[in-house]
Amino acid sequence: xxxxxxxxxxxxxxxxxxxxxxxxxxxxxxxxxxxxxxxxxxxxxxxxxxxxxxxxxxxxxx
Amino acid sequence: xxxxxxxxxxxxxxxxxxxxxxxxxxxxxxxxxxxxxxxxxxxxxxxxxxxxxxxxxxxxxxxxxxxxxxxxxxxxxxxxxxxxxxxxxxxxxxxxxxxxxxxxxxxxxxxxxxxxxxxxxxxxxxxxxxxxxxxxxxxxxxxxxxxxxxxxxxxxxxxxxxxxxxxxxxxxxxxxxxxxxxxxxxxxxxxxxxxxxxxxxxxxxxxxxxxxxxxxxxxxxxxxxxxxxxxxxxxxxxxxxxxxxxxxxxxxxxxxxxxxxxxxxxxxxxxxxxxxxxxxxxxxxxxxxxxxxxxxxxxxxxxxxxxxxxxxxxxxxxxxxxxxxxxxxxxxxxxxxxxxxxxxxxxxxxxxxxxxxxxxxxxxxxxxxxxxxxxxxxxxxxxxxxxxxxxxxxxxxxxxxxxxxxxxxxxxxxxxxxxxxxxxxxxxxxxxxxxxxxxxxxxxxxxxxxxxxxxxxxxxxxxxxxxxxxxxxxxxxxxxxxxxxxxxxxxxxxxxxxxxxxxxxxxxxxxxxx
Numbered sequence: 001x002x003x004x005x006x007x008x009x010x011x012x013x014x015x016x017x018x019x020x021x022x023x024x025x026x027x028x029x030x031x032x033x034x035x036x037x038x039x040x041x042x043x044x045x046x047x048x049x050x051x052x053x054x055x056x057x058x059x060x061x062x
Numbered sequence: 063x064x065x066x067x068x069x070x071x072x073x074x075x076x077x078x079x080x081x082x083x084x085x086x087x088x089x090x091x092x093x094x095x096x097x098x099x100x101x102x103x104x105x106x107x108x109x110x111x112x113x114x115x116x117x118x119x120x121x122x123x124x125x126x127x128x129x130x131x132x133x134x135x136x137x138x139x140x141x142x143x144x145x146x147x148x149x150x151x152x153x154x155x156x157x158x159x160x161x162x163x164x165x166x167x168x169x170x171x172x173x174x175x176x177x178x179x180x181x182x183x184x185x186x187x188x189x190x191x192x193x194x195x196x197x198x199x200x201x202x203x204x205x206x207x208x209x210x211x212x213x214x215x216x217x218x219x220x221x222x223x224x225x226x227x228x229x230x231x232x233x234x235x236x237x238x239x240x241x242x243x244x245x246x247x248x249x250x251x252x253x254x255x256x257x258x259x260x261x262x263x264x265x266x267x268x269x270x271x272x273x274x275x276x277x278x279x280x281x282x283x284x285x286x287x288x289x290x291x292x293x294x295x296x297x298x299x300x301x302x303x304x305x306x307x308x309x310x311x312x313x314x315x316x317x318x319x320x321x322x323x324x325x326x327x328x329x330x331x332x333x334x335x336x337x338x339x340x341x342x343x344x345x346x347x348x349x350x351x352x353x354x355x356x357x358x359x360x361x362x363x364x365x366x367x368x369x370x371x372x373x374x375x376x377x378x379x380x381x382x383x384x385x386x387x388x389x390x391x392x393x394x395x396x397x398x399x400x401x402x403x404x405x406x407x408x409x410x411x412x413x414x415x416x417x418x419x420x421x422x423x424x425x426x427x428x429x430x431x432x433x434x435x436x437x438x439x440x441x442x443x444x445x446x447x448x449x450x451x452x453x454x455x456x457x458x459x460x461x462x463x464x465x466x467x468x469x470x471x472x473x474x475x476x477x478x479x480x481x482x483x484x485x486x487x488x489x490x491x492x493x494x495x496x497x498x499x500x501x502x503x504x505x506x507x508x509x510x511x512x513x514x515x516x517x518x519x520x521x522x523x524x525x526x527x528x529x530x531x532x533x534x535x536x537x538x539x540x541x542x543x544x545x546x547x548x549x550x551x552x553x554x555x556x557x558x559x560x561x562x563x564x565x566x567x568x569x570x571x572x573x574x575x576x
Contacts, residue, residue, distance in 0.1 A: 029246035036298050044100040044291035051286050
């Protein structure tokens with residue numbers, strides 16, 4: 001199981017490196033799309049989680 | 063001649079109608095898939111069921127939109143063969159591969175994972191389902207990538223050469239095709255425009271719920287996530303719009319003329335027409351309001367580069383028409399004798415301007431007998447419909463900045479937990495749902511009408527690209543498409559409104575946090 005996970009992470013890192021080298025050099029806008037999309041999705045997700053934290057803080061403060 | 067023009071016009075109307083209908087569904091699919099992924103990411107990482115409920119509810123609306131999007135997209139691929147067979151024969155070697163990959167992406171990758179996403183909630187672990195949702199989002203966007211790569215080639219065909227023996231354009235580098243500046247900017251601009259569409263859609267419906275104090279837990283979270291998702295996407299879409307304008311402005315000066323209603327070449331730095339009422343016939347603006355010195359730095363990133371106006375573009379076109387005539391004449395010889403070396407040499411010497419001579423052929427079937435009046439008419443045709451493009455561009459830009467402003471305020475108020483107090487913000491949200499759709503449609507009008515009179519810019523004129531259908535056949539099929547697609551829109555609107563009014567399944571919703 002551990003070996004499988006290691007292999008999975010290895011593949012992910014290789015794909016990432018490939019994307020960085022290939023897209024970074026020839027496809028700057030594609031690379032920006034990959035980075036930007038990940039960032040936008042994570043910021044939206046963090047916004048949701050932050051709302052939960054704000055609601056909980058409000059609740060505990062009451 | 064009259065009949066040919068009618069066939070060309072009707073073929074264009076048919077493709078434009080189906081494309082514009084189709085693109086009412088596409089942007090929401092592109093963006094909502096990633097927004098669903100964001101919601102599910104919070105569910106998987108925090109374990110809070112409300113986020114699963116959010117993913118299920120918005121997923122239901124996604125499913126309605128997705129199904130109709132696929133249905134309306136199917137016919138477009140076939141239209142290349144049915145209505146644009148000359149175009150397909152001419153550029154098939156270049157256009158075929160991206161179109162085939164697009165079909166494979168849409169039907170195999172995207173549709174397979176969509177099935178797993180909808181029916182796999184109780185059959186897969188949370189992590190696996192999340193992975194599936196990301197694959198749906200990736201598949202949807204990659205599917206769009208390939209058709210936009212193909213479109214990028216039509217806008218700026220640098221990755222192919224015309225083979226005078228086979229009489230077709232042949233691809234020189236597949237990598238160059240994928241990584242062309244136009245394809246890249248167009249894909250990112252279009253994809254992120256979809257994100258903004260989804261953000262406005264989710265924010266609009268969530269705002270409507272909050273105004274009525276319904277489904278508050280789901281609506282507050284959805285509104286917050288949509289506002290954040292949308293505000294960053296809006297910044298991206300405006301940046302990429304600027305990049306695309308820069309690339310297209312360099313590659314297609316006639317499109318730039320139309321976007322800016324610039325009839326005369328001006329001394330740099332040229333002014334930017336905020337408002338103009340262009341007259342195509344008189345080749346001038348009947349009225350204009352201008353911001354001085356703004357256009358040149360916007361379009362060229364310099365203060366002293368000359369931007370050609372319609373007068374200059376038309377003059378250059380006339381020169382290229384004259385220069386292209388020997389290439390077209392050589393093609394005639396080569397079609398009878400492909401080994402004719404003098405004809406081959408003649409073609410090679412003038413091949414850069416072959417497209418312009420083909421354009422002239424529309425007005426002077428015997429190129430050797432072309433009169434100055436024929437040249438003049440063909441040169442005028444190089445400038446696309448200025449009024450439509452000028453105003454479509456401004457509608458798109460205005461809608462884009464309005465959405466950025468709204469989403470910025472919405473994100474700020476939501477982060478401060480003041481959304482419920484800002485009722486005007488919530489009231490405005492549902493009214494802004496059409497804004498991204500209008501912006502997307504206007505953007506496509508600029509891109510496609512701005513490329514006229516070419517299907518492949520500077521190489522293949524539109525008049526030579528159509529099939530030899532009868533007018534009756536085209537009227538019949540166009541009417542059929544409009545009726546069926548209008549019915550699709552009605553079905554989509556009905557189903558969407560039905561499920562939005564019903565709201566998420568209250569019984570299954572998680573209890574509020576407090």
